[in-house]
Amino acid sequence: MSDHITITGLVATQPRHIVTSEGLPITSFRLASTQRRFDTSAEKWIDGETNWYTVTAFRQLATHTAESVDKSDRILVVGKLRIREWESDDRTGTNIEVEAEAIGHDLTWGTGVFTRTHGAAITAESEEAAEPVTTAATQR
Amino acid sequence: MSDHITITGLVATQPRHIVTSEGLPITSFRLASTQRRFDTSAEKWIDGETNWYTVTAFRQLATHTAESVDKSDRILVVGKLRIREWESDDRTGTNIEVEAEAIGHDLTWGTGVFTRTHGAAITAESEEAAEPVTTAATQR
Amino acid sequence: MSDHITITGLVATQPRHIVTSEGLPITSFRLASTQRRFDTSAEKWIDGETNWYTVTAFRQLATHTAESVDKSDRILVVGKLRIREWESDDRTGTNIEVEAEAIGHDLTWGTGVFTRTHGAAITAESEEAAEPVTTAATQR
Amino acid sequence: MSDHITITGLVATQPRHIVTSEGLPITSFRLASTQRRFDTSAEKWIDGETNWYTVTAFRQLATHTAESVDKSDRILVVGKLRIREWESDDRTGTNIEVEAEAIGHDLTWGTGVFTRTHGAAITAESEEAAEPVTTAATQR
Numbered sequence: 001m002s003d004h005i006t007i008t009g010l011v012a013t014q015p016r017h018i019v020t021s022e023g024l025p026i027t028s029f030r031l032a033s034t035q036r037r038f039d040t041s042a043e044k045w046i047d048g049e050t051n052w053y054t055v056t057a058f059r060q061l062a063t064h065t066a067e068s069v070d071k072s073d074r075i076l077v078v079g080k081l082r083i084r085e086w087e088s089d090d091r092t093g094t095n096i097e098v099e100a101e102a103i104g105h106d107l108t109w110g111t112g113v114f115t116r117t118h119g120a121a122i123t124a125e126s127e128e129a130a131e132p133v134t135t136a137a138t139q140r
Numbered sequence: 141m142s143d144h145i146t147i148t149g150l151v152a153t154q155p156r157h158i159v160t161s162e163g164l165p166i167t168s169f170r171l172a173s174t175q176r177r178f179d180t181s182a183e184k185w186i187d188g189e190t191n192w193y194t195v196t197a198f199r200q201l202a203t204h205t206a207e208s209v210d211k212s213d214r215i216l217v218v219g220k221l222r223i224r225e226w227e228s229d230d231r232t233g234t235n236i237e238v239e240a241e242a243i244g245h246d247l248t249w250g251t252g253v254f255t256r257t258h259g260a261a262i263t264a265e266s267e268e269a270a271e272p273v274t275t276a277a278t279q280r
Numbered sequence: 281m282s283d284h285i286t287i288t289g290l291v292a293t294q295p296r297h298i299v300t301s302e303g304l305p306i307t308s309f310r311l312a313s314t315q316r317r318f319d320t321s322a323e324k325w326i327d328g329e330t331n332w333y334t335v336t337a338f339r340q341l342a343t344h345t346a347e348s349v350d351k352s353d354r355i356l357v358v359g360k361l362r363i364r365e366w367e368s369d370d371r372t373g374t375n376i377e378v379e380a381e382a383i384g385h386d387l388t389w390g391t392g393v394f395t396r397t398h399g400a401a402i403t404a405e406s407e408e409a410a411e412p413v414t415t416a417a418t419q420r
Numbered sequence: 421m422s423d424h425i426t427i428t429g430l431v432a433t434q435p436r437h438i439v440t441s442e443g444l445p446i447t448s449f450r451l452a453s454t455q456r457r458f459d460t461s462a463e464k465w466i467d468g469e470t471n472w473y474t475v476t477a478f479r480q481l482a483t484h485t486a487e488s489v490d491k492s493d494r495i496l497v498v499g500k501l502r503i504r505e506w507e508s509d510d511r512t513g514t515n516i517e518v519e520a521e522a523i524g525h526d527l528t529w530g531t532g533v534f535t536r537t538h539g540a541a542i543t544a545e546s547e548e549a550a551e552p553v554t555t556a557a558t559q560r
Contacts, residue, residue, distance in 0.1 A: 051503040064247040076242045083471040094514035104244020107204040110256035114245040191363040223331040234374035344527040384524020387484040390536035394525040
């Protein structure tokens, strides 16, 4: 089992998109996730500390993210966490990376227009038709 | 700790939006999540069985979801699972509900245009300015 | 991406353990997860509604769970959710299953004694030795 | 929404337990989570890179963890991720902390004996009694 993480946050750098010599699209950007907590004495929500991540997407998700996500957008990300130490010259540091399995704009903070480019719409119809009758009854 | 769930799936019904007499916005729709698995003999990905959910959003997220999400969109949802038995006349059934904490279009399947309506852009600037220098160095 | 779920709850039936004719160990039991919420008028935590699951484990996890978990234990489970409609004679219903990736006793509710049967202890030593010096420094 | 994470890993340091002057029990230890992947050319599972965390538990969970968890145990942890930069003299670094919501021994790797110290067993009986008949039918 991988280290599975779910994050909502603010895109802090304009996403950078590259295609490797093998033809693999990769998109990455910095994400700031600020915890909010209710201050009972002040009776309002206040910002807490911020977690910083490097989010990386591959393949189709990378291409669509590069076309769709801009700096200062609010997004949600589901993925695997990877923590890596780095060293260069006399400096050391830690990079906290999320390998994204799914990315979407966070509709708590705004509205979105979606253009589906993969998977025929007919899939929706056929899947819907397959919904069991008993479950559908709970809708009424 | 609540029963915490992460789902990607297909919106199977047009979202319904209501505002209660107390002024609470609520949006709900059916979501179909189909597991895909790699068939090694056929050497291709095939659709497995489908999980069906009723997704419900409240407040700001409800309003934005109603304006943004349409039937046959691909989305990702993070939330709490609630399983409820129901009974009416001589019928019984089970409703599997996700109370959404966050909803976004799934950028694996298409592109999205986001319009941020809440939170000033200046927040982005100030948060970015606060990024620690040592972490920023990992970007280079 | 599978429908990924995290649950804490009460084991409601004694786990049943079988080994298939192919030699695959399977253990399953019912799990009740009761949401607790703070009642502000009564100023205390009260039990909310209960989610019921069938938890299923395979292979090594199945064998250890059968030896370790009893009815009325408190556990935590990480796994994939599978929702299946069933029909028999004139009855229909819904089974909500969690295919467990990991199971453990929930140490919020009691104490546990663990006997490691897989993976040599030497792994712990060697992994520890590998901890980067810079990170270890944060411990002091 | 907090940065929600699920981890399985190896306890790399003996847990340290303190009680603050205000009477708050706190337990913390280092956890190493090594990703395993299937090497198709060698046809076996191999260890990948390792994520290192500081896991911290509070209150009842802290007390039980200190009594139950030892160095080189395999555990699973569900909690909130907190990333903090630190600086002392001329050194800087990053601490990656998981504030645990639940901890348990990972039954994939061994067996456990659990002693429940909180919550009367009668709760189990009453909850079980409350299981809806229709769902129970799926068990047969």
